[in-house]
Amino acid sequence: MSEVLDHRRVAPDDGGYGGPAVVVRGLRRRFGERVVLDGIDLEIGRDEFVALLGRSGSGKSTLLRALAGLDPDYEGSCLVPDARSVVFQEPRLLPWRRVLQNVVLGLPRGAHARRQGTDALTEVGLADHAGAWPATLSGGEAQRVALARALVREPALLLLDEPFGALDALTRLKMHALLADLCRRHRPAVLLVTHDVDEAIALADRVLVLDGGNLAVDRRVDLDRPRDRTAPGFASLRQELLAALGVEP
Amino acid sequence: MTVVDAPGAAVLAPPGAAAPALPPDLTLREAWPQRSRRRRRVLPRGVRRLVGPLLLVAAWYALTASGTIDARTLAPPTDVVRAGADLWAEGELQAHLLASLRRASVGLGIGVTLGIALATITGLLRVADDLLDPAVQVLRAVPVLGLLPLVIIWFGIGEAPKLALVAIGTAFPVYVNTHAGIRGVDAKLVEAATTFGLRRAALIRHVVLPGAVPGFLVGLRFALTGAWLIMIVAEQINAKTGIGFLMNEARAWFRTDIIVLGLAIYGVLGLVTDGIVRLLERALLSWRRGFTGA
Numbered sequence: 202m203s204e205v206l207d208h209r210r211v212a213p214d215d216g217g218y219g220g221p222a223v224v225v226r227g228l229r230r231r232f233g234e235r236v237v238l239d240g241i242d243l244e245i246g247r248d249e250f251v252a253l254l255g256r257s258g259s260g261k262s263t264l265l266r267a268l269a270g271l272d273p274d275y276e277g278s279c280l281v282p283d284a285r286s287v288v289f290q291e292p293r294l295l296p297w298r299r300v301l302q303n304v305v306l307g308l309p310r311g312a313h314a315r316r317q318g319t320d321a322l323t324e325v326g327l328a329d330h331a332g333a334w335p336a337t338l339s340g341g342e343a344q345r346v347a348l349a350r351a352l353v354r355e356p357a358l359l360l361l362d363e364p365f366g367a368l369d370a371l372t373r374l375k376m377h378a379l380l381a382d383l384c385r386r387h388r389p390a391v392l393l394v395t396h397d398v399d400e401a402i403a404l405a406d407r408v409l410v411l412d413g414g415n416l417a418v419d420r421r422v423d424l425d426r427p428r429d430r431t432a433p434g435f436a437s438l439r440q441e442l443l444a445a446l447g448v449e450p
Numbered sequence: 451m452t453v454v455d456a457p458g459a460a461v462l463a464p465p466g467a468a469a470p471a472l473p474p475d476l477t478l479r480e481a482w483p484q485r486s487r488r489r490r491r492v493l494p495r496g497v498r499r500l501v502g503p504l505l506l507v508a509a510w511y512a513l514t515a516s517g518t519i520d521a522r523t524l525a526p527p528t529d530v531v532r533a534g535a536d537l538w539a540e541g542e543l544q545a546h547l548l549a550s551l552r553r554a555s556v557g558l559g560i561g562v563t564l565g566i567a568l569a570t571i572t573g574l575l576r577v578a579d580d581l582l583d584p585a586v587q588v589l590r591a592v593p594v595l596g597l598l599p600l601v602i603i604w605f606g607i608g609e610a611p612k613l614a615l616v617a618i619g620t621a622f623p624v625y626v627n628t629h630a631g632i633r634g635v636d637a638k639l640v641e642a643a644t645t646f647g648l649r650r651a652a653l654i655r656h657v658v659l660p661g662a663v664p665g666f667l668v669g670l671r672f673a674l675t676g677a678w679l680i681m682i683v684a685e686q687i688n689a690k691t692g693i694g695f696l697m698n699e700a701r702a703w704f705r706t707d708i709i710v711l712g713l714a715i716y717g718v719l720g721l722v723t724d725g726i727v728r729l730l731e732r733a734l735l736s737w738r739r740g741f742t743g744a
């Protein structure tokens with residue numbers, strides 16, 4: 202399990218904690234003989250949006266699962282905040298709970314939670330689906346409910362594991378805009394695992410590429426928002442990242 | 451309608467190569483012919499479902515009333531109805547029916563509770579599963595009615611052995627299917643729920659048990675069928691009440707009308723309990739969007 206981020210240890214001198222939201226030191230993870238993560242060092246700032254790229258099987262999801270507290274078998278240290286939420290590639294809604302109940306799952310029961318849940322659904326534009334069964338939702342709607350369920354907990358760290366990978370291209374673009382908007386309002390630290398270079402550049406403050414168990418690229422994205430795919434900076438960064446991923450243009 | 455030419459059909463051919471000739475005729479047909487598209491129902495669904503049983507009774511009447519089948523072999527439906535009306539008027543039918551219903555529901559209640567409890571323990575705890583499940587599987591292979599002599603020795607000849615048989619016979623199907631239901635709950639859902647801070651008790655309540663409900667209902671169906679089957683046998687041994695006793699007594703007097711009446715009552719009870727499970731399914735599984743038939 203990930204250790205809870207100890208504020209005193211990381212930021213000893215200031216009452217309002219201004220340090221990073223994630224501190225990873227020497228993170229190693231082996232599956233049998235195979236070393237998937239080979240001593241990762243990583244810090245993510247308080248409201249920083251980090252995209253993690255990597256080829257399939259490069260260990261992106263392994264890193265995310267370690268940060269999520271879903272992996273008991275890593276070596277090294279992973280300091281993360283208590284308030285963290287995960288959105289997976291599949292919505293993973295409970296089919297036997299209505300949409301609103303799914304959103305407030307695990308929150309203390311009551312009118313307060315219900316109001317919070319309704320607010321979160323309003324934010325993702327699904328307030329009128331509060332009483333619907335998950336089976337009646339489209340893929341994009343279900344993933345928006347999963348986003349609402351993650352945000353209703355006011356996470357300090359939002360972990361996204363290829364959340365738009367199963368959506369069609371049009372829906373994905375809409376989801377990008379929605380996610381950017383939500384992150385601006387809630388300001389969590391975000392780690393977005395994706396294999397889509399355009400998605401990473403469009404959304405992130407910083408892009409990482411995981412290769413051979415190490416972070417091969419760690420690069421800030423200094424493009425104006427909203428980001429235009431035709432801007433010269435976009436295209437050159439895209440080329441660079443694709444090359445790092447082993448795709449020759 | 452025929453299509454003579456399909457533009458763009460040669461796109462895949464290598465550049466420069468001549469496109470292969472298209473067959474001159476292509477017949478097009480409506481994807482779903484108009485006349486067989488969903489029509490308005492002539493009969494409501496409930497009425498349609500009655501047609502089968504009614505045809506069965508009609509055939510029975512035709513065969514017995516015409517004398518093709520002798521009344522001593524199988525009484526015609528009219529005699530069965532008369533026998534039922536007579537027994538009802540004497541107040542006997544109600545008493546026997548009540549006794550049977552009581553046995554079935556008490557035995558079923560015990561069996562279902564046992565089955566759920568055992569399945570929950572073995573479904574949730576690996577240790578309990580390793581210790582108990584093999585034993586349960588071995589016991590399950592023993593035919594319930596084979597236990598009859600043993601049950602009589604253990605519980606005597608009163609109500610207890612009948613309840614015990616029904617309870618044993620219903621506990622197993624509920625156990626097996628509920629256990630499978632719990633084990634079949636999607637691990638991804640459990641994982642997602644843990645990331646939202648759900649701990650053991652809440653996980654069981656919100657994720658594991660609701661996910662096992664479909665399996666449990668399958669088990670309950672089997673249990674209900676089994677309960678009536680066991681009742682028929684149990685009530686013919688050392689009983690003074692119940693539909694089975696009524697039939698057994700009728701046998702001594704060659705009253706096939708009463709025997710068939712008993713069988714019909716068992717049949718109706720089976721249908722009614724099946725209907726109750728259907729209602730339960732509709733209430734508990736309303737979140738599922740299954741195929742309901744054309």
